[in-house]
Amino acid sequence: MLSRQLEDYVKGIFVLQGESETGLVATSALAKRLSVSAASVTSMLKKLKQMKLVQYTPYKGARLTQGGEKIALEILRHHRLLELYLAEVVGMPWDQVHNEAEILEHALSEELEAILFEKLGRPKADPHGDPIPADDGTLEAPASTALAEVEAGTTRMIIRVRNDDPEVLRYLGGLGLIPGVKLEILEKLPFNGPVKIRVGDDEHSLGRELSQEIFVSTPA
């Protein structure tokens, strides 16, 4: 069993690795994510390397080993199952579940995890559309495209909203932009201008940045 903070480092590396071009995570990026000094990250990376959970080359960055990735996926599974449970069963608003799960994930036993998984009907994704890793440590994400990449004139379904900020989520939820919802891309204004969409009978404009965090289905 890893300590709470080691778990946070491993999870952080996994997530940042997914966002990075090279698959390498910079010390500073991790430091920022964990609200910790860069020096602390360096020494923790050395420890994680000792434990064979990361490959780490000084000044170059870090990347999870297979073992590290397995652990990251277990933690992510806890996190996402909890998010889904809190939203679906407990009835907590979708913008709040992330922060709650962030703490509970470290306290969830394997037994309780298994019960929740079954109660939820062996789900594949959490309320934000993030895929839930299987208990054998495999992760399969449905194909999707950032809304920003989709051409105007098509209709797609929202698969995933990749943002944890409660304010952003409340805003999007208010517009009805949550996974499972269908929307039509009306127009993409030039010079990185907003994307115009229709959801049900409502039309909305969405800044480019946001439209890069909303992922929609690929055409059938």
Next chain:
Amino acid sequence: MLSRQLEDYVKGIFVLQGESETGLVATSALAKRLSVSAASVTSMLKKLKQMKLVQYTPYKGARLTQGGEKIALEILRHHRLLELYLAEVVGMPWDQVHNEAEILEHALSEELEAILFEKLGRPKADPHGDPIPADDGTLEAPASTALAEVEAGTTRMIIRVRNDDPEVLRYLGGLGLIPGVKLEILEKLPFNGPVKIRVGDDEHSLGRELSQEIFVSTPA
């Protein structure tokens, strides 16, 4: 917010205080409960005293202050609400909920606590019959008598089972001895012998020790 371990110290003092004659908790008793050396307890007691959460006189023992008691009751409320939720809603066996709640209690936010409390219908007791402190930090336990003290020939209802050991709980649960159940005290054998009882159509013998941990209603 207290650290996880400080919370455990405060809760431990509260519980042991309840079991003690004098209302004072000995260093060694706390050390045993927390699986920690006596020396560690001494230094933590000094810290808790600094924080005005305990009254502590070296060599004499410790007792919670009002402030300390308030915190203990908050933690106990978390613990017992979680036990009840896990048993009632999640469907976890009653002998397992204690250990699960032991960890989760430190990770439960006030928001989630409030939601669970409402979902459970503002409950007054957990699956073991332990009373759930109110959110204003008051605790009212229904009147009850240890089974060992009840005279033969009467019928009573089980109010509370004061034991955390999963093996014991599984055994008692197997006999149907859980809070809410009615039983008849048939006979108390001499020399601290067993207590004979009837539960429904079944008759059982219970050792004296166990019969001191089962609390039943006082006569109406």
Next chain:
DNA sequence: TTGAAAGTTTAGGTTAGCCTAAATTCTGCC
């Protein structure tokens, strides 16, 4: 190509929580 800025690591230090061993205080029995 080089040097300043940005990024990273090293050095040295802090705090929380734990430990063992030694010193102290308390308790109960003769």
Next chain:
DNA sequence: GGCAGAATTTAGGCTAACCTAAACTTTCAA
């Protein structure tokens, strides 16, 4: 009342996780 043994505290040390400041690499723009 005194003393042995039990209980407790003190002394000294350890590890995990953090920090700041200084030293070192890397990067990239002139």
